[in-house]
Amino acid sequence: MSDALTAPAADAAGARPGEPIIRFRDVTKVFRTGSEVRAVDGVTLDVLAGEVFGVIGYSGAGKSTLVRLVNALETATSGTIEVDGTTVTDLPEARLRPVRARIGMIFQQFNLLGSRTVAGNVAYPLRVAGWPRARREARVAELLEFVGIADKARSYPSRLSGGQKQRVGIARALAADPRILLADEATSALDPETTQDVLALLRRVNRELGVTVVIITHEMDVVRTTCDRVAVMEHGKVVETGDVYDVFANPRQPVTRRFVETALRDRPGPDVVARLRTRHPGRMVVVGVDEQTGSSARVTQTLRTHGVDGTIVYGGITEVASRPYGSLTFELVGDGDRIARVVAELESYTDVVDLGTAEEPRDDASSEEVVR
Numbered sequence: 001m002s003d004a005l006t007a008p009a010a011d012a013a014g015a016r017p018g019e020p021i022i023r024f025r026d027v028t029k030v031f032r033t034g035s036e037v038r039a040v041d042g043v044t045l046d047v048l049a050g051e052v053f054g055v056i057g058y059s060g061a062g063k064s065t066l067v068r069l070v071n072a073l074e075t076a077t078s079g080t081i082e083v084d085g086t087t088v089t090d091l092p093e094a095r096l097r098p099v100r101a102r103i104g105m106i107f108q109q110f111n112l113l114g115s116r117t118v119a120g121n122v123a124y125p126l127r128v129a130g131w132p133r134a135r136r137e138a139r140v141a142e143l144l145e146f147v148g149i150a151d152k153a154r155s156y157p158s159r160l161s162g163g164q165k166q167r168v169g170i171a172r173a174l175a176a177d178p179r180i181l182l183a184d185e186a187t188s189a190l191d192p193e194t195t196q197d198v199l200a201l202l203r204r205v206n207r208e209l210g211v212t213v214v215i216i217t218h219e220m221d222v223v224r225t226t227c228d229r230v231a232v233m234e235h236g237k238v239v240e241t242g243d244v245y246d247v248f249a250n251p252r253q254p255v256t257r258r259f260v261e262t263a264l265r266d267r268p269g270p271d272v273v274a275r276l277r278t279r280h281p282g283r284m285v286v287v288g289v290d291e292q293t294g295s296s297a298r299v300t301q302t303l304r305t306h307g308v309d310g311t312i313v314y315g316g317i318t319e320v321a322s323r324p325y326g327s328l329t330f331e332l333v334g335d336g337d338r339i340a341r342v343v344a345e346l347e348s349y350t351d352v353v354d355l356g357t358a359e360e361p362r363d364d365a366s367s368e369e370v371v372r
């Protein structure tokens with residue numbers, strides 16, 4: 001795979017890395033089709049240049065509408081949206097064109113033209129923009145190389161797998177050197193392995209080309225592996241936003257907690273705790289493991305210092321935003337006082353849920369809070 005694709009030249013007037021490239025200010029979108037739907041409700045949000053930003057929410061939360069406001073596929077009912085220095089709200093169609101040229105978009109259903117070859121699909125926006133043939137062909141060749149399907153240039157979309165179709169979609173979206181790529185559920189129609197390949201490609205688009213990527217998804221795993229920051233939407237509102245790692249470590253809203261639980265299955269739920277107690281009668285503790293507070297080496301050291309044996313009976317450590325995160329559930333075996341000292345020491349530096357013993361259960365898992 002070639003790295004030959006050149007990064008888009010930073011516009012002198014455009015946002016520099018770390019500066020807001022998309023700014024929503026108190027944006028509302030109301031659809032009036034019989035009844036009134038506030039698809040987006042008072043959203044204020046910045047997406048920063050150079051980041052991969054995730055927007056997560058359940059179906060109907062308003063994610064697609066929010067993102068379609070960016071390239072003015074929808075018009076806001078109130079509020080303002082600024083894209084790379086230009087206020088797009090209420091901009092006439094002719095003046096939207098240069099703004100849209102800087103925004104690429106990919107879709108769940110790929111939206112390829114079935115009557116054109118792969119090369120024809122990627123060339124299409126360049127043809128519309130009036131690029132001469134030779135320049136167009138050179139650009140298409142380097143784009144197909146970049147996304148890893150140069151050998152499919154003459155194939156028709158119907159002959160491609162879902163992952164290959166999405167690569168064509170990405171190549172087409174990148175054709176005119178956008179500064180922003182909007183990905184609306186771009187991996188939702190793909191199997192898990194292909195999903196990972198396409199997400200890795202989106203990360204390359206971000207890192208190697210410097211394109212700001214906005215990913216809409218209902219899967220927290222996509223956020224966990226791919227995004228730098230995330231906004232959680234519910235009923236048209238952004239209810240929580242922050243660095244992905246922080247949101248995973250400290251989800252504030254119930255909806256965020258539910259999403260986090262779907263991506264981290266490291267903590268035993270009530271049913272699992274009940275089963276664990278039948279096999280492990282000793283004192284069980286769930287110990288948070290992360291980079292800053294409780295590395296697994298430090299936890300092991302604590303057990304060793306106090307001469308307590310710990311058997312791992314449940315748990316898992318995964319990566320959140322490329323950093324270790326998870327929990328381990330131990331059954332601690334040994335002298336009661338020593339175990340108490342271990343628990344106290346663990347509690348001094350990391351998050352601990354003390355489940356007690358089978359005979360004397362504590363923090364019982366009947367409470368959902370045990371989970372997180």
Ligand SMILES: Nc1ncnc2c1ncn2[C@@H]1O[C@H](COP(=O)(O)OP(=O)(O)OP(=O)(O)O)[C@@H](O)[C@H]1O
Nearest residue numbers: 031033037039057058059060061062063064065066
């Ligand atoms: N063109 C439209 N006309 C009327 N209502 C709409 C329109 N587009 C979206 N809505 C409504 O706005 C709300 C938000 O829809 P939106 O598609 O933005 O949500 P979403 O979070 O992207 O959900 P999904 O993942 O199902 O697409 C929903 O109630 C939807 O029915």
